[in-house]
Ligand SMILES: Cc1cc2nc3c(=O)[nH]c(=O)nc-3n(C[C@H](O)[C@H](O)[C@H](O)COP(=O)(O)OP(=O)(O)OC[C@H]3O[C@@H](n4cnc5c(N)ncnc54)[C@H](O)[C@@H]3O)c2cc1C
Ligand code: SF4
């Protein structure tokens with residue numbers, strides 16, 4: 019199985035606004051950066067250039083893993099606006 | 110005077126059952142769901158144990174419900190370093206063998222059996238049945254918070270022009286990540302050692318190929334659980350059969366995933382590529398990828414179940430467990446939802462929605478199989494938080510079986526000797542004894 023393909027098959031109704039916000043100042047004390055590997059949708063990436071995690075909300079599966087694993091309280095976490103976000107079809 | 114008697118948040122199995130129970134008793138009830146259509150945010154393994162709760166509310170329920178296959182075969186595979194060892198349980202399938210789709214067995218006969226299904230289809234269909242029974246269903250409606258008045262839950266906040274919806278009772282069925290339960294002060298927040306992440310890939314395959322690969326006929330279905338396939342992360346793998354698809358996934362304890370610094374999709378990818386899974390899905394087309402959290406904390410994780418003006422049911426109340434062989438959640442959600450609905454009906458009718466009155470729900474849950482089963486398997490849940498079970502032991506089993514089946518013109522060794530060699534360096538005898546004793550206490 020090609021791992022890349024996996025991120026292209028899920029359906030979304032993408033909102034115009036991000037539903038999760040990273041409060042970058044709070045990331046200072048974080049060494050593990052669990053968000054960058056534990057997010058099942060690869061929404062978080064570490065940017066060497068900007069020396070901070072970058073977050074892209076569009077592919078979010080709304081699972082909550084990042085919220086539970088971030089021990090610095092750096093995430094302003096919400097579900098997307100009603101009716102928006104991921105749409106599982108299951109078929 | 111309130112316009113409605115009760116508000117239910119979340120149109121999953123718990124919420125829809127709670128709302129349906131209320132409506133059938135003549136209560137005015139609003140069911141709020143953030144997805145565009147119920148089930149659109151929901152994913153499970155999955156096989157539901159067809160429980161009595163919805164059947165009692167809507168006779169014929171399980172016969173009419175959109176399920177996929179009736180499970181007659183349950184397989185457990187322990188993955189070692191160079192081999193996998195499988196135990197398969199195969200019921201005689203008297204109920205499901207050759208029945209054509211049109212002539213399904215009676216609903217009563219389905220209760221207690223395992224049915225595979227898709228949540229987007231099932232949850233939507235179920236919510237429509239609730240609407241038929243008089244429930245006001247609002248979809249695409251996110252509940253942003255609760256309205257609290259003198260320590261009492263008196264309504265919910267929604268992103269609508271009117272903004273606030275009030276009712277004497279609010280039933281929280283917002284799932285594992287119950288932000289609203291926290292709002293209500295029923296729990297203190299989420300703990301990585303009490304939650305697991307499931308990631309799942311769905312593959313489309315011709316119906317006959319699925320039947321052939323799993324040895325099934327007609328509407329028969331199979332489930333297969335894997336232990337030792339998660340690279341040392343506490344968790345496991347699964348393959349579930351639907352009519353024309355296979356759901357393949359891994360479930361990973363969040364604390365363990367964090368310690369090992371592994372990515373869930375990588376573990377899924379390697380699981381899918383392993384010879385034991387690759388042969389099952391060969392030729393299949395990937396059609397969906399999904400992820401969801403589930404409660405894995407046992408009884409300790411169960412929050413306060415009720416308070417003034419509020420009840421909590423299903424995953425939001427952490428009523429979900431695995432004992433290593435079976436994963437049960439949907440049936441506990443429907444059953445707790447029904448009990449919550451019943452208690453809400455009585456409280457509203459009595460005009461008393463105080464914490465003391467609603468605590469009747471806690472009592473009924475304790476009497477029902479829901480909390481009793483969770484108690485029965487609570488030790489097992491904690492045993493399944495020991496790392497050795499997910500890496501050392503599977504490897505040990507693999508080494509032992511390799512030794513048993515090896516025939517290399519060398520004199521054979523007795524089982525005991527093989528066992529000692531298999532343990533070598535992986536587990537200390539003392540640890541093995543401790544775990545065996547605990548396993549005995551958990552399951553016997
Ligand atoms: C990978 C995996 C495998 C599983 N396998 C099995 C299995 O094989 N068998 C089994 O029985 N169980 C299984 N489970 C568990 C099962 O899925 C749950 O126990 C069950 O879904 C619980 O139902 P619920 O109604 O309590 O919660 P959910 O099904 O999660 O429903 C909650 C609903 O509330 C909505 N919601 C949440 N917040 C809000 C809000 N603020 N406003 C409005 N709506 C909101 C959600 O969109 C959702 O529809 C599995 C779970 C996972 C993740
Ligand atoms: S885990 Fe939290 S604190 Fe650490 S990098 Fe990610 S968002 Fe920042």
Ligand code: SF4
Pocket residue numbers: 038056057058059060061077078079080081082083084085
């Ligand atoms: S909620 Fe889940 S999918 Fe969305 S960003 Fe967080 S970890 Fe990733």
